Amino acid sequence: MITGIKGTRFRRAAAVTVTTGAVLAAGAFGAAPAGAVTTPTIAAAGGYVMNNGTAKTLYTKAADTQRSTGSTTKIMTAKVVLAQPNLNLDAKVTIQKAYSDYIVANTASSAHLIVGDKVTVRQLLYGLMLPSGCDAAYALADKFGSGSTRAARVKSFIGKMNTTAKSLGMTKTKFDSFDGIGNGNNYSTPRDLTKLASSAMKNSTFRTVVKTKSYTAKTVTKTNSTRTMAAWTNTNTLLSSYSGTIGVKTGSGPEAKYCLVFAATRNGKTIIGTVLASTSITQRATDATKLLNYGFAQ
Numbered sequence: 441m442i443t444g445i446k447g448t449r450f451r452r453a454a455a456v457t458v459t460t461g462a463v464l465a466a467g468a469f470g471a472a473p474a475g476a477v478t479t480p481t482i483a484a485a486g487g488y489v490m491n492n493g494t495a496k497t498l499y500t501k502a503a504d505t506q507r508s509t510g511s512t513t514k515i516m517t518a519k520v521v522l523a524q525p526n527l528n529l530d531a532k533v534t535i536q537k538a539y540s541d542y543i544v545a546n547t548a549s550s551a552h553l554i555v556g557d558k559v560t561v562r563q564l565l566y567g568l569m570l571p572s573g574c575d576a577a578y579a580l581a582d583k584f585g586s587g588s589t590r591a592a593r594v595k596s597f598i599g600k601m602n603t604t605a606k607s608l609g610m611t612k613t614k615f616d617s618f619d620g621i622g623n624g625n626n627y628s629t630p631r632d633l634t635k636l637a638s639s640a641m642k643n644s645t646f647r648t649v650v651k652t653k654s655y656t657a658k659t660v661t662k663t664n665s666t667r668t669m670a671a672w673t674n675t676n677t678l679l680s681s682y683s684g685t686i687g688v689k690t691g692s693g694p695e696a697k698y699c700l701v702f703a704a705t706r707n708g709k710t711i712i713g714t715v716l717a718s719t720s721i722t723q724r725a726t727d728a729t730k731l732l733n734y735g736f737a738q
Contacts, residue, residue: 488630489713510691651686
């Protein structure tokens with residue numbers, strides 16, 4: 441993780457700053473005419489960037505090609521939870537052995553939740569979005585789905601994810617999991633995920649969570665004592681390496697490769713975008729940095 445941050449900083453330091461009316465002087469690209477901003481090259485297979493205030497498209501690369509999304513899926517998980525009527529963020533959820541078993545069975549990213557602990561919905565959202573806890577995702581799906589069995593509740597929750605996707609006009613998106621560990625039918629596009637993130641960022645709780653670098657939860661144990669969890673660190677390295685970053689979510693997996701949905705605000709202008717199937721943790725941050733710089737230069 442540290443290497444990735446340093447690598448990103450090095451690349452940023454080496455980059456040529458481009459402003460409106462500037463001439464791009466980087467020898468690798470050659471000179472651009474005055475007023476032009478050279479379109480960046482990214483390693484990611486797909487990318488999309490827009491001005492969040494105007495919804496104007498600023499960059500596309502295979503922006504409508506469907507790909508595995510990894511844990512960027514959890515943006516929708518959080519959005520569905522936060523859209524629940526009369527939501528009580530301080531409601532407690534008891535961590536079940538099934539959530540822990542799921543992590544082990546799938547070698548999944550974890551918030552290291554302890555079976556039997558009572559964890560608030562708010563804490564689960566941090567556990568979901570910072571360390572990308574699939575155990576937190578399972579707990580939320582189980583809590584906010586409908587049905588008499590856990591399987592039914594999870595199926596119901598995923599149904600809500602797909603209903604929400606349709607309502608947002610995410611026409612090339614399908615979810616078959618609550619966390620991105622799909623069953624062969626979990627996919628989206630850079631454009632759709634950017635649309636999702638833009639919508640999710642309208643929620644103040646979501647905004648607060650995804651811009652947090654580190655969070656320490658205090659949970660309630662079976663004996664009603666307080667457990668101070670190990671701090672959850674946000675996997676989004678841009679929060680430390682790119683000034684103005686306000687979110688959003690990383691994703692990775694054998695099929696998804698390295699994904700990042702990102703957003704930053706500078707001088708009152710918010711740029712939001714997505715890269716899918718980049719080549720490494722470091723490279724997805726480098727790709728996003730290039731695209732943010734490009735977005736702000738327009």
